[in-house]
Amino acid sequence: MDPVAAKYIGAGIAAIGMAGAAMGVGNIFGSFLSGALRNPSAAQSQFSNLIFGFAVTEALGIFSFLIALLLLFAV
């Protein structure tokens, strides 16, 4: 196979990993909203946990995105 084509295909495959992070981030905010609407008074105290969970989950998507970008531009 042409190495350049293989590089682009690899970048595309690596980008699929972001779908998992998308589901995770959606799950975090969805769960937070459903919990917050049940008990709005406790929502504010959990905001830092929300942001923390978001950052940790989002990082995994960023990893695959990084691999895709590095394949495109750095390899």
Next chain:
Amino acid sequence: MADPNKVDPIHQFQITKIVPFGDGGFAFTNSALFMVLAVGLILAFLILSTGRRAIVPTRAQLMSEMLYEFVANMVRSSAGTAGMKFFPFVFSLFMFVLVANLFGMIPFFFTVTSHIIITFALAALVFAVVIIYGFWKNGLKFLKLFVPSGIPMYILPLVVLIEFVSFLSRPISLSVRLFANILAGHITLKVFAGFIVTLGSLGFLGWLGALLPLTMTVAITALELLVAALQAYVFAVLTSMYINDAIHPSH
């Protein structure tokens, strides 16, 4: 790059030597320059803002007091009062990462935290502090960290193995998370900014189309400002959680 129209988003991470020392490859680089700038800015801000110590604080004093309170609450809630011993450590890490990340958002500034060696050095420092303090304070009881209580005997070896591997992977995940977020964010920003140039060279219709990536670039800049602060926060929170493990090793 030979082709001037080709977008090269990696170029911004190049390290250049400013003042070389001898022939050994050592040099004062742009990375070192911006680290010194970051530390200088933090020091100047904290010293100047808290120098007068007024009872009714000025805006700058209020800002540094809020930063102090923010990190102090974070350390206290995750590592307990015993963890406040490490407050200066966590505060320095938080401020350095925060200012280095925010520096990266200024055009033409070098982003220190976009290099794995910088973030890994910080994470290795955290890891070394946790291990040395853990053994110094608890002795061999520190190894209880790997043995959760209430686990049936037949599954225990597997759990210990998993805990051990997850402990070893901490410095890697801690450093890669920060570095990858910053690197990917900056590359995305450059790629979208490159779309504006490419579309703009097509003429009038291209200029109209370039509005789209321009809007995207503004939105991503806002997101990256959020990520810069967030990753500094996450780095500091995880550091205080790991320090908590060193102080209270039993689960």
